[in-house]
Amino acid sequence: MERKRVPLGNYITEYSVRNRSGEDIPVYSVTNSQGFCTEYFDKEVASKDKTTYKIVPRGYFAYNPSRINVGSVDWQRCEGRVIVSPLYNVFSVSEKMEQQYLFYFLKSNVGRQMIKAKASGSVRDNLKMDMLKEMTIPERTIEEQKKCVATLDALKTIISLWEKELEKLDELIKARFVEMFGTLDNPSQEFAKATLKELCNKITDGKHGGCKAEEGTERYFVGAREIYDDEVHYNTAPEINIDEFEKDYKRCNIEIGDFLIVNTGATIGKSAIATDERTEHTLLQKSVALLKVKKEVLNPVFLKWCYRVNTQMYIVKSASAQPNLLLSKINATVIYVPNIELQNQFVSFVEQVDKSKVAVQKALEESQLLFDSLMQEYFG
Numbered sequence: 221m222e223r224k225r226v227p228l229g230n231y232i233t234e235y236s237v238r239n240r241s242g243e244d245i246p247v248y249s250v251t252n253s254q255g256f257c258t259e260y261f262d263k264e265v266a267s268k269d270k271t272t273y274k275i276v277p278r279g280y281f282a283y284n285p286s287r288i289n290v291g292s293v294d295w296q297r298c299e300g301r302v303i304v305s306p307l308y309n310v311f312s313v314s315e316k317m318e319q320q321y322l323f324y325f326l327k328s329n330v331g332r333q334m335i336k337a338k339a340s341g342s343v344r345d346n347l348k349m350d351m352l353k354e355m356t357i358p359e360r361t362i363e364e365q366k367k368c369v370a371t372l373d374a375l376k377t378i379i380s381l382w383e384k385e386l387e388k389l390d391e392l393i394k395a396r397f398v399e400m401f402g403t404l405d406n407p408s409q410e411f412a413k414a415t416l417k418e419l420c421n422k423i424t425d426g427k428h429g430g431c432k433a434e435e436g437t438e439r440y441f442v443g444a445r446e447i448y449d450d451e452v453h454y455n456t457a458p459e460i461n462i463d464e465f466e467k468d469y470k471r472c473n474i475e476i477g478d479f480l481i482v483n484t485g486a487t488i489g490k491s492a493i494a495t496d497e498r499t500e501h502t503l504l505q506k507s508v509a510l511l512k513v514k515k516e517v518l519n520p521v522f523l524k525w526c527y528r529v530n531t532q533m534y535i536v537k538s539a540s541a542q543p544n545l546l547l548s549k550i551n552a553t554v555i556y557v558p559n560i561e562l563q564n565q566f567v568s569f570v571e572q573v574d575k576s577k578v579a580v581q582k583a584l585e586e587s588q589l590l591f592d593s594l595m596q597e598y599f600g
Contacts (some may be wrong), residue, residue, distance in 0.1 A: 230316075237274065239273045239275055280313075309348075325598075371594060389580065438498070439460050443457075468503055478499075480494060
């Protein structure tokens with residue numbers, strides 16, 4: 221039986237009290253990933269006139285009207301009172317609504333779709349308080365809300381534990397790498413050294429410029445956003461025109477076993493080894509560098525973890541807003557080169573740990589799937 225839906229306006233009340241007296245109240249922001257946080261503010265913000273800033277008492281909500289569509293909303297449980305930018309909207313919740321229940325609703329796919337639908341077409345897609353109040357939520361008693369929250373909280377805890385377990389396994393691999401090889405600045409023994417140019421048959425980047433999109437070609441245009449979690453993710457890679465693919469693939473002919481690294485932007489340094497059956501139907505974008513290692517002297521898995529442990533290999537000090545790892549820097553990078561037998565010994569250890577990671581990743585995905593299905597059940 222479908223539950224009756226009621227407007228949020230039945231439960232929430234706008235709160236627009238300013239810090240008129242200029243009290244020294246902590247300044248916060250609300251982000252989609254962290255909720256209420258202080259790290260986005262520096263001394264310049266702290267010295268500004270904050271008499272127009274809005275007060276958010278403990279238990280009250282605040283959101284950025286132009287960013288709630290990406291999840292920038294939270295309820296305040298950090299301090300007795302905080303203040304936020306005057307651009308934010310602040311509201312209280314009645315005793316008939318659990319704050320965490322409302323929070324989960326606003327962060328759910330159902331809630332976010334409603335937010336986007338309401339805000340679409342308004343100035344900068346801002347969600348005004350009146351629009352928020354018009355959104356509807358399944359009607360539940362406070363006791364029922366608490367049960368929903370308890371279940372979702374428990375699942376979030378489980379998901380967090382699995383994520384931490386994956387991080388621990390990665391740290392284990394890093395620790396083993398340092399134990400066997402040390403760092404570039406402090407190697408565990410005297411190893412031979414060489415530049416990546418000397419250790420690779422080819423170092424290049426992807427196509428400079430765009431490609432004509434064309435569905436059904438099974439030719440993929442892979443950029444920085446597709447490389448994360450040590451893999452190439454094809455679910456977001458557009459299919460492109462075959463003639464354009466053939467024209468540019470010769471220069472950047474990615475093959476199974478090649479090493480890929482993001483060379484620009486926020487995810488610079490993320491890497492993967494090409495293993496997917498679609499690899500030879502893939503054209504790289506400029507944001508990804510391709511390294512074809514000489515496998516008789518350098519194992520690509522060793523190189524991947526060399527980058528992971530020695531972050532100075534890709535961290536770039538740049539005057540521009542966007543860092544770029546130039547091909548010239550990659551070519552000139554000097555690394556140690558243990559004998560291939562020792563590298564392969566490390567790779568065998570990685571493969572064993574990866575088996576554990578597969579099991580943890582599966583448990584994480586199953587927990588996330590259950591969480592998502594319950595969110596849909598509770599709020600859809």
